[in-house]
Amino acid sequence: MSDHTVRLLSSADEQRGAWNLFRSALHVKAGSDEEWERISEALQESRVFAAFDPELIGTVRAADHEVLLPGGARVPLAAVTGVGVRAGRTRRGVLSALQTAQLQDFADRGVVLASLHATEGAIYGRYGYGVSTLSRNLVVDRRHARLRPEAPAGGEVSVFGLEQAVLHWPDLYGATGTVRPGMITRPAHYWPMNENQARRSDSPVETAVHRGPDGVDGYLVYHVERGDADRQKLTVFEFHYTNPAAFAGLWRFLLSVDLVDDISVIVRPLDEPVELLFTDPRAVKVKGVEDETWLRVIDVPAALAARTYGPGEPVVLEVTDPLLPANDGRYRVGPDGAHRTDAAPALRLDVTSLAMLYFGAWRASALAGTGRVEVLDDTAVSHVDTLFGTRRASWCGTFF
Numbered sequence: 001m002s003d004h005t006v007r008l009l010s011s012a013d014e015q016r017g018a019w020n021l022f023r024s025a026l027h028v029k030a031g032s033d034e035e036w037e038r039i040s041e042a043l044q045e046s047r048v049f050a051a052f053d054p055e056l057i058g059t060v061r062a063a064d065h066e067v068l069l070p071g072g073a074r075v076p077l078a079a080v081t082g083v084g085v086r087a088g089r090t091r092r093g094v095l096s097a098l099q100t101a102q103l104q105d106f107a108d109r110g111v112v113l114a115s116l117h118a119t120e121g122a123i124y125g126r127y128g129y130g131v132s133t134l135s136r137n138l139v140v141d142r143r144h145a146r147l148r149p150e151a152p153a154g155g156e157v158s159v160f161g162l163e164q165a166v167l168h169w170p171d172l173y174g175a176t177g178t179v180r181p182g183m184i185t186r187p188a189h190y191w192p193m194n195e196n197q198a199r200r201s202d203s204p205v206e207t208a209v210h211r212g213p214d215g216v217d218g219y220l221v222y223h224v225e226r227g228d229a230d231r232q233k234l235t236v237f238e239f240h241y242t243n244p245a246a247f248a249g250l251w252r253f254l255l256s257v258d259l260v261d262d263i264s265v266i267v268r269p270l271d272e273p274v275e276l277l278f279t280d281p282r283a284v285k286v287k288g289v290e291d292e293t294w295l296r297v298i299d300v301p302a303a304l305a306a307r308t309y310g311p312g313e314p315v316v317l318e319v320t321d322p323l324l325p326a327n328d329g330r331y332r333v334g335p336d337g338a339h340r341t342d343a344a345p346a347l348r349l350d351v352t353s354l355a356m357l358y359f360g361a362w363r364a365s366a367l368a369g370t371g372r373v374e375v376l377d378d379t380a381v382s383h384v385d386t387l388f389g390t391r392r393a394s395w396c397g398t399f400f
């Protein structure tokens with residue numbers, strides 16, 4: 001028998017306790033009253049689960065968003081965060097109990113997809129989450145980087161301090177923020193958390209806004225701090241744009257910021273052509289490619305039906321999902337859409353591998369080659385590669 005119980009939290013005191021438990025699991029001290037005031041605005045009703053023994057020993061929470069799919073549809077997405085189990089109570093099944101309750105809650109509420117940023121790569125696969133977007137971190141040597149003369153120009157950049165910018169972030173993101181598959185909406189409840197993060201910075205947080213002929217078409221958020229070996233480092237946290245002129249214009253702005261040696265741009269889409277802007281592509285150093293988000297397909301038939309597919313012969317996938325068995329079954333996927341079928345499968349995979357395929361981050365051939373997908377018909381693999389591939393690399397670009 002389990003030595004703990006799991007339930008949704010409702011009182012503000014319990015929710016604050018859960019928030020501080022999460023912080024202590026990350027080795028961060030308890031938050032101030034001022035921070036809690038902002039965080040409590042970000043918490044939606046009935047979204048924080050906790051485990052008790054009878055003391056509070058673990059927690060997980062989620063927030064409601066929508067995510068852009070290949071083809072342009074949007075479906076409900078639960079952004080999972082705040083996962084923590086008290087030191088001394090770990091590895092006794094507390095997270096598993098919380099995950100089981102949360103996944104069932106998502107299924108009951110009609111959530112189609114869930115997503116998270118993982119602190120460690122070994123935690124979430126067992127619950128059906130798979131790496132579904134990848135990102136890279138870049139550093140540009142500002143004093144040596146030169147834009148190529150043909151880099152798009154035009155437009156103007158204005159810079160705003162934090163107090164003014166926080167009022168405009170929702171509109172800026174609304175104008176520029178959901179252009180790639182995997183990007184998520186940022187409802188009103190998202191912003192207090194985002195603001196709280198920015199206010200924790202020791203150096204001033206600036207927002208640079210690019211305006212083209214049709215108005216705002218890009219923005220970035222950054223701060224400058226002393227980096228390693230006395231080099232001044234400008235770090236860009238947010239960088240969104242809708243066209244190449246805004247992309248190049250914002251880079252032109254970054255190169256113009258005085259007293260900066262390194263420009264660090266973190267968590268960028270894999271196919272963003274930063275190197276192509278510069279006379280010397282080696283001005284851009286790739287500091288790492290990492291998993292960005294982990295996806296959990298909560299409602300497999302709805303998720304498969306909602307996205308569009310590339311060219312290829314239709315294939316039948318047999319999906320297994322031990323935690324949400326309503327997803328078990330065979331699905332015919334083709335350029336004309338996806339639906340349940342009784343036909344014989346070409347590939348067998350679990351819901352974790354399906355999550356890895358879903359946004360095109362991984363090819364079926366790569367999953368098959370590493371034993372993560374069982375191939376029953378060899379000819380189907382290349383079709384799945386092109387069916388699930390996306391024209392632009394999927395990317396979330398929102399930290400939660």
Ligand SMILES: CC(=O)SCCNC(=O)CCNC(=O)[C@H](O)C(C)(C)COP(=O)(O)OP(=O)(O)OC[C@H]1O[C@@H](n2cnc3c(N)ncnc32)[C@H](O)[C@@H]1OP(=O)(O)O
Binds near residue numbers: 080084090
């Ligand atoms: C989306 C986010 O918020 S990411 C933030 C995640 N939180 C943290 O990293 C904070 C610090 N860590 C913790 O609080 C805890 O260790 C957690 C939440 C990661 C795990 O909680 P636990 O209650 O220990 O997990 P639980 O006991 O249910 O483990 C289930 C299984 O996962 C494994 N597991 C859990 N955490 C890890 C880990 N960090 N690395 C490897 N395996 C792990 C367990 O060994 C167990 O495996 P088994 O079923 O084969 O026995």
